[in-house]
Amino acid sequence: MTLATALSVRGLHKTVHVGFRRRPVEILKGVDLAVEPNDVFGLLGPNGAGKTTTVKVALGLMRASSGSVDLGVPGLSHVGYLPENPYFYDYLSGREFLGFCARLFGLDGDARHERVEQLLRDVGLDDAAATHLHKYSKGMLQRIGIAQALVNDPELLLLDEPMTGLDPVGRVEVKRIIEGLHERGKTVMFNSHILGDVHELCTRIAIMRTGRVVWQGSVDEALAESATLEDFFMKVVTA
Amino acid sequence: MNQVVAVTINTFKETIRDRVLAVIVVFALLMIAGGLWLGSISLGEQGRMMKDFGLVALTVFGLIVAVFVAAGLVHKEVEKRTVFILFSKPVSRTAFIAGKFVGLCGTMAVVIAGMGLFLFVLVWIVAGQASGTLLLAVVMIYVQLLAVMAVTILFSTLGSAILAAVLGICVFVAGQLSHNVLALTRLGKNPLTEVLSWVIYVVIPNLSAVDIKAGAVGEQTLAWAQIGLWVAYLLAYLVVALALAAVIFRRKEF
Numbered sequence: 001m002t003l004a005t006a007l008s009v010r011g012l013h014k015t016v017h018v019g020f021r022r023r024p025v026e027i028l029k030g031v032d033l034a035v036e037p038n039d040v041f042g043l044l045g046p047n048g049a050g051k052t053t054t055v056k057v058a059l060g061l062m063r064a065s066s067g068s069v070d071l072g073v074p075g076l077s078h079v080g081y082l083p084e085n086p087y088f089y090d091y092l093s094g095r096e097f098l099g100f101c102a103r104l105f106g107l108d109g110d111a112r113h114e115r116v117e118q119l120l121r122d123v124g125l126d127d128a129a130a131t132h133l134h135k136y137s138k139g140m141l142q143r144i145g146i147a148q149a150l151v152n153d154p155e156l157l158l159l160d161e162p163m164t165g166l167d168p169v170g171r172v173e174v175k176r177i178i179e180g181l182h183e184r185g186k187t188v189m190f191n192s193h194i195l196g197d198v199h200e201l202c203t204r205i206a207i208m209r210t211g212r213v214v215w216q217g218s219v220d221e222a223l224a225e226s227a228t229l230e231d232f233f234m235k236v237v238t239a
Numbered sequence: 240m241n242q243v244v245a246v247t248i249n250t251f252k253e254t255i256r257d258r259v260l261a262v263i264v265v266f267a268l269l270m271i272a273g274g275l276w277l278g279s280i281s282l283g284e285q286g287r288m289m290k291d292f293g294l295v296a297l298t299v300f301g302l303i304v305a306v307f308v309a310a311g312l313v314h315k316e317v318e319k320r321t322v323f324i325l326f327s328k329p330v331s332r333t334a335f336i337a338g339k340f341v342g343l344c345g346t347m348a349v350v351i352a353g354m355g356l357f358l359f360v361l362v363w364i365v366a367g368q369a370s371g372t373l374l375l376a377v378v379m380i381y382v383q384l385l386a387v388m389a390v391t392i393l394f395s396t397l398g399s400a401i402l403a404a405v406l407g408i409c410v411f412v413a414g415q416l417s418h419n420v421l422a423l424t425r426l427g428k429n430p431l432t433e434v435l436s437w438v439i440y441v442v443i444p445n446l447s448a449v450d451i452k453a454g455a456v457g458e459q460t461l462a463w464a465q466i467g468l469w470v471a472y473l474l475a476y477l478v479v480a481l482a483l484a485a486v487i488f489r490r491k492e493f
Binding site for chain 2: 056059060061062075076077079080081085086087088089092093096100103104105106108148152158217218
């Protein structure tokens with residue numbers, strides 16, 4: 001499938017009501033974002049900038065107050081998502097969990113079995129396939145999380161803080177997976193605070209601050225303005 | 240449909256592998272077996288006492304499992320944030336509620352069938368025979384619990400899991416008594432209490448209509464056609480409760 005735009009967000013506003021008096025809090029204040037096909041897109045910003053909310057609205061986990069999101073693919077059938085600090089069903093084994101996810105996409109019988117075994121091999125968990133998820137390490141959970149996001153062979157992959165809390169080996173493994181997806185022509189958007197990984201992996205980035213995208217462009221464009229991505233990031237978010 | 244089947248299988252695995260459930264079931268089996276002792280101190284009514292006590296124990300423990308598991312089913316997914324995984328895939332909220340309910344129905348079928356067969360065997364040993372009516376009484380307890388589970392799931396989409404469980408138990412108790420309350424208030428000739436009890440009678444599922452425990456122990460003749468209609472009513476009731484739960488759940492954000 002060839003996408004015209006992998007993800008397009010226009011004028012996205014999100015207001016939530018908190019507390020007993022239902023005080024309105026505007027989380028997103030008109031987010032504009034465009035992710036092109038085969039981008040590895042980094043969505044950056046300080047905590048509370050609205051990165052996760054933007055992704056949740058894109059996936060329909062939250063409703064937009066106004067504005068629009070175009071995933072570039074019909075429905076969620078061609079989208080994969082890994083939430084931040086994911087929790088999975090700890091009473092299932094890795095194989096059972098991926099089988100469950102595959103069944104949600106309508107994969108049956110041999111097709112499901114083959115897909116699950118392929119994914120277990122791809123993320124290096126074939127030896128732990130029969131182990132229950134509550135016995136998995138953080139790195140293994142992150143890898144099974146990526147595997148479940150890939151179960152439908154998605155065109156667009158949204159990863160929320162995929163490297164957070166991982167040891168150096170786990171980070172390298174996740175980075176290899178993202179690079180592999182890019183080589184296969186997939187579009188990946190991920191939120192991250194680890195700018196070194198962003199520099200290494202991303203083709204384009206957007207920086208959010210207090211519910212708005214304040215800058216977006218290529219990594220090269222950012223590096224043309226500052227010596228390092230860290231310097232550029234600090235300049236943009238403190239401006 | 241694939242999504243409903245997937246959620247159903249997952250819910251069945253989740254609930255059947257729960258160690259708390261296993262502990263409750265073991266305790267329930269011990270309680271049912273306790274009927275042997277009660278029977279031994281009742282003069283010549285050992286079989287009847289066994290049936291009576293066993294069916295009550297089965298109902299109480301079935302109710303505990305039904306409401307506490309049903310109340311936590313949806314909440315657990317939200318609290319542990321597994322809904323992010325589910326609803327970022329093409330799974331509708333309606334399919335989720337339906338799958339959760341059907342999966343729990345499967346677990347309850349295993350639990351109730353296990354307890355029911357255990358009771359049947361004990362009655363056979365004690366009385367030398369056991370009628371099929373005893374097994375039908377167990378099936379009717381299962382039907383009542385299905386309605387209570389659906390209502391509990393509905394409550395769990397509105398408030399906390401504990402509140403949903405408490406309300407589920409209240410519905411079960413009220414469902415056993417509502418027709419008696421209605422009959423009593425009609426005798427009192429007070430229009431206000433009569434209207435109130437009529438409203439409760441209509442809103443709360445009439446569970447006593449399919450309660451055939453008395454028939455199973457030989458105290459009552461059973462009108463099967465009428466019981467069949469009441470079973471259909473309870474099934475329609477639970478469909479409405481689940482549809483309402485789905486409508487409320489569709490409005491939730493995560």
